[in-house]
Amino acid sequence: MIKCVKCEQVDSIMKAGYVRGKQRYLCKTCNYYFTLSEKDLSSPSAIKRKRHQTTIIDIAKSLGVSNSTVSRALHGHADINPETRQAVLDKALQLDYQPNQLAYNLVKSKTNTIGMIVPEFHNPFFPNVIIGAHEVLTRAGYNLTIMQSNESYQVEISNTKAMLANRIDGLLISLTQETNNFDHLSVFEKRGIPLVLFNRVCEQINVPKVVVNDFEASFLAVEHLIMNGYERIAHLGGPLNLLVSQERLRGYRAAMEKHGKTIEDHMIIQGMLTQQKARIYGQYLLDLAHRPDAIFAVNDSAAIEIMLMAKEKGISIPDELGVVGFSDNPESAYIGPGLTTVRQPTHEIGRTTADWILQLVDDEDVILPGKRVLKTELIVRGSSRRCGI
Amino acid sequence: MIKCVKCEQVDSIMKAGYVRGKQRYLCKTCNYYFTLSEKDLSSPSAIKRKRHQTTIIDIAKSLGVSNSTVSRALHGHADINPETRQAVLDKALQLDYQPNQLAYNLVKSKTNTIGMIVPEFHNPFFPNVIIGAHEVLTRAGYNLTIMQSNESYQVEISNTKAMLANRIDGLLISLTQETNNFDHLSVFEKRGIPLVLFNRVCEQINVPKVVVNDFEASFLAVEHLIMNGYERIAHLGGPLNLLVSQERLRGYRAAMEKHGKTIEDHMIIQGMLTQQKARIYGQYLLDLAHRPDAIFAVNDSAAIEIMLMAKEKGISIPDELGVVGFSDNPESAYIGPGLTTVRQPTHEIGRTTADWILQLVDDEDVILPGKRVLKTELIVRGSSRRCGI
DNA sequence: AAAAGTATCGGTAACGTTTGCGAACACGTT
DNA sequence: AACGTGTTCGCAAACGTTACCGATACTTTT
Structure with missing residues (x-):
């Protein structure tokens, strides 16, 4: 390689034109221009041999036809003599031709790729949605590129930028809890790139x-608790800027009001339910002088955390404390007693979302935006079934 | 009527056959064949308006500089007057310029994307590996494209083809249980595209x-069972064409032999452990005349299935039956009694794999292939701890 | 005064495909 | 022959960027 004559650096050297017929270099680190004398060069061995991929042009040349003919033959277009087509196909196989999707993408302005941005990967929820979406997209011949915003608005923005730069054909996105501004999404509208929101x-x-149906699901969950004789039901909800959290809170309130239960504000806690937070909130609720006799948590991890704490404190479930979660994580079925929870149709969410984006991508006609509401299912287990009632 | 596109004559036009279903005309004066394009006929209104994305050229034109200058300015290259650079940056913002990664990819033959192919999504194992890999790759400025082979060799092949066509910079892959031929992977070597295998x-x-360390992990798991007084230990292993399965079987055998336990061949079952299969195998094992007093299963779902069946049959765990699983799924901690299992460092697997591919991608120097063996951890819970011993 | 260095910019060939339009024939029919 | 019709193929222009190879006009050093 070429070393800077001053700082001996190798990496930061760039060519900087010619001066009187001699190559001139610039070292970016010490900002020094220089040219090399004859003796400095002359090491012809270390030329980086760039691997050549066989292209359409190679096939065309070796067959003595034009590359347009090759292109059409490979794609089964009309206007090609069957013999020629076969010859092209044979030669392509022989030369181990692999089409360059990049060039295709560039000329067609289409990538056959759908992007997906999810806020987190820790709960099984999003991986399961991915399974469903992946299934549909793959069957339709689309690739799926997944990015993770990590619950950060800034990361979400940079993700959408990257998706845009990569010219994905459509975007599936579930927002972060921080996202309150939506300009980065409007860009997609402006560009005519289909966009489907899901969950968040x-x-x-x-x-x-x-x-x-978050509202209905919450309503039914809380009503179920009430039917089992619980009176003072606390709510452990998600961040209130998320629509899901608002809906679930609404459902909670509606059920409480319908059955004439008093809603005590200090028994409603909203926030991001990390494991640590769940413990803190749980501690608070369970140590309350007049503690709740049931807790409706907005995800299963939090609900389970509550159950574990209750056990530590010697509070019996479900007799002294009823617990209901949300999402039906795998562990919820196996904990003792089983956790009553709201099962979400994760795969179906993924499939529905993917189906929708495919319609938008394929059809030029604008399909009216709308909302698909999928049904949840209340899975009743031991944590909320009072035997004495 | 119809004008010759060359000489603008009207009278001397005559029809001259059809080309691809379109009327062809001949101008007799200038002896020129031609057809009419869509835009010549038909109203100019109904033209599908293709949205124009602002490009580097737009910026260059509106600033009166060359596009190479714009390119350099945007990339913070040297050799640009600060004022010019600022002007370019401003204009880019004003015109809402978004770089076209596709064109970049084409000219650089690089996509800044790492591909990942996993056999399945149903166990939390691979999603967790993805989390780790995603973290590392994102930090390094790479995208991650995920495909799923669905345990099918054919799908795996088509996946690798798609990855190749999309010119990913590197591939992370965990093989399907069907994969016995590796030609589709050699292609990557031939192309000089880095490849890292993990898990499978x-x-x-x-x-x-x-x-x-599958061998060691299995060995320790089985030894742990033996130390707890179990004698007749069955093994529920994975498909034997997977190296992991072989290794785990080896570990099982080694531990049994070391402690002088007789290995009964009919107590070793190898195969794909779907839930259904696990039930069938479990049924078989538990109904054996002289049934095993412990089972070492190669994944947690199967182990848990066994535990459930044992409960149904009234076989007490761990007294009458010890159970050990593999992977430490979330539910394993919560089932009663807790499932003893081998925890795999899933995130670390992902991170390590990603780190390695990044090295290979960035450095031109060939790094010698090798094997990184990460440590597992035996998580001892109630399912294998005999109180009586 | 010649030579060398500095600072800024432009022209243009790639990268590998697709595709619209027309050329070049080869027929069959008046 | 002249004309109508069909078949098969080639040319060349995109697609948007990058980077190599310069040019030009100063300033500084030898």
Whole structure:
């Protein structure tokens, strides 16, 4: 390689034109221009041999036809003599031709790729949604590129930028809990790139959305607790800027009000339910002078955390404390007693979302945005079934 | 009527056959054949308006500089007047310029994307590996494209083809249980595209591999059972064409032999452990005339299935039956009694694999292939701890 | 005064495909 | 012959970027 004559650096050297017929270099680190004398060069061995991929042009040349003919033959277009087509196909096989999707993408302005941005990977929820979406997209011949925003608005923005730069054909996105501004999504509208929101949706932007019946699910869950004789039901909810959290809170309130239960504000806690937070909130609730006799948590990990704490404190479940979670994580079925929870149709969410984006991508006609509401299912287990009632 | 596109004559036009279903005309004066394009006929209104994305050229034009200058300015290259650079940056913002990664990819033959192919999504294992890999790759400025082979050799092949066509910079892959031929992987070597195998690796191909100490883990797991007084230990293993399965079987055998336990062949079952299969095998084992007093299963789902069946049959765990699983799924901690299992460092597997591919991608120098063996941890819970011993 | 260095910019060939339009024939029919 | 019709193929222009190879006009050093 070429070393800077001053700082001996190798990496930061760039060519900087010619001066009187001699190559001139610039070292970016010490900002020094220099040219090399004859003796400095002259090491012809270490030329980086770039691997050549066989292209359409190679096939064309070796067959003595034009590359347009090759292209059409490979794609089964009309206007090609069957013999020629066969010859091209044979030669392609022989030369181990692999089409360059990049060039294709560039000329067609299409990538056959759908992007997906999810806020986190720790709960099984999003991986399961991915399974469903992946299934549909793969069957339709689309690739799926997944990015993770890590619950950060900034990361979400940079993710959407990357998706845009990569010219994905459509985007599936579930927002972070921080996302309150939606300009980075409007860009997709402006560009005519289809967009489907799922799970973590918002009202401020007019695109297709796929959600579950959060309000109804919460309502039924809380009503179920009430039917089992619980009176003082606490709610451990998600961040209130998420629509899902609002809906679930609404459901909680509605059920409580319908059955004439008093809602005590200090028994409603909203926030990001990390494991640590769940423990803190649980501690608070269970140590309350007049503690709740049931807790409706907005995800299963939090609910399970509560159950574990209750056990530590010697509070019996479900007799002294009823617990209901949300999502039906695998562990919820196996903990003792089993955790009553709201099962979400994760695979179906993925499939529905993917189906929708495919319609938008394929059809040029604008399909009216709307909202698909999928049904959840209340899975009743031991944690909320009072034997004495 | 119809004008010749060359000489603008009207009278001397005559029809001259059809080309691809379109009327062909001949101008007799200038002896020129031509057809009419869509835009010549038909109203100019109904033209499908293709959205124009602002490009580097737009910026260059509106600033009166060359596009190479714009390119350099945008990339913070040297050799640009600060004022010019600022002007370019401003204009880019004003015109809402978004770089076209596709064109970049084409000219650089690089996509800044790492591909990952996993056999399944149903166990939390691979999603967790993805989390780790995703973290490392994102930090390094790479995208991650995920495909799923669905345990099918054919799908795996088509996946690798798609990855190749999309010119990913590197591939992370965990093989399907069907994969016995590795030609589709050799292609990557030939192309000089880095490849790292993880978890489901093979010996037939000489590339970096990331695995866990399967042999040792199995050995310790079985030894743990023996130490707890179990004598007749059955093994529920994976498909034997997977190296992991072989290794785990080896570990099982070694531990049994070391402690002088007789290995009964009919107590070793190898195969794909779907839930259904696990039930069938479990049924068989538990109904055996002289049934095993412990079972070492190669994944947690199967182990848990066994535990459930034992409960149904009234076989007490761990007194009458010890159970050990593999992977430490979330539910394993919560089932009663807790399932003793081998925890795999899933995130670390992902991180290690990603780190390795990044090295291979960035450095031109060939790094010798090798094998990284990560440590597992035996998590002892109630399912294998005999109180009476 | 010649030579060398500095600072900024432009022209243009790639990268590998697709595709619209027309050329070049080869027929059959008046 | 002249004309109508069909078949098969080639040319060349995109697609948007990058980077090599310069040019030009100063300033500084030898």
